[in-house]
Amino acid sequence: MNATYKTKAYSAASATSPLAFTAIPRREPTPHDVRIEILFCGICHSDVHQVRNEWSGVMPTVYPIVPGHEIVGRVAKVGPAVTKYKPGDLAAVGCMVDSDGACPQCRAGQEQFCPNMILTFNSPDKHLGGVTYGGYSNSIVVDERFVLRVPSSLKLAGAAPLLCAGITTYSPMRHGGVTQGKKVGVVGLGGLGHMAVKFAHAFGAHVVVFTTSPAKQEDALRLGADEVVISRDANQMQKHAGSFDFILDAVSAEHDLNAYLQLLGCDGTLTLVGAPAKPLPISAFGLITRRRSLSGSCIGGIAETQEMLDFCGQHNITADVEVIPIQKVNEAYERLLKSDVKYRFSIDMASLKSQ
């Protein structure tokens, strides 16, 4: 049995319980492990889904759950075989903490598609049994292969959301060839969408934001959009018909994808990163008439996540965050569900240390 130590955390005891103060065990670092003192942890929509067991069909929640997969902190201790990190280094952990390292996906650097990938929380914990516990906690212990470097120039509160919202939008745009001179759409201006706008702008693309809310126009332009289209206005939509190279759709609510497919030019791609609960109807004509593609994407591999963080360091990109103490986390969940945040909550973990 592995040696353990206790660390403070916030956990939920059931699908209807609020998150509350607790102490959880972490393993003492094994030879390849890094122990990180967590400074900030972002709040992702998937934290809320899993705390409330809303994905019970795909990944039922095991209670108690400690969510959080947008983690930045400082290395406190390393195992004797660790070579990439030393105490005092800034470090980050995203959505994954392990994979088999041997399958074709792992060998291609796409650990996110490994059949044996271990998520940062609510995945089987092979060291301690039970499930993995995430970042709403004062410390975490992770194999160095899944630890990332954080450029020291970045503000840490805003860097935390890069680990999920950042890579979720960076990866599909890189894969989709978003570069200088391309016309790129971003559907929905929330936690994911606002990162997509920043990246697309930094890649040199012409960026068009689609939103249902005219009130978001000014903010979209501030974040780097060149144009804003109110998606409920059929005339405005029609003006862009057949003109996009790539559109990233970050909306989780039910909506009409065909309206966006017809905005793509020849060989254009519409990529989904939001996850509407129900199947969406697609018109085949919208695809075949211009050889358009409809695809999906989910986070990114470890090497690409590091590339994204380094890119953010070079271009000074972080998420726009509202920093909260962990004692306000339940309130933050309610506000998140009303989209009442610009654009991501980041929990200051010093608030947990002093509780």
Ligand SMILES: [Zn+2]
């Ligand atoms: Zn997430």
Ligand SMILES: [Zn+2]
């Ligand atoms: Zn694998």
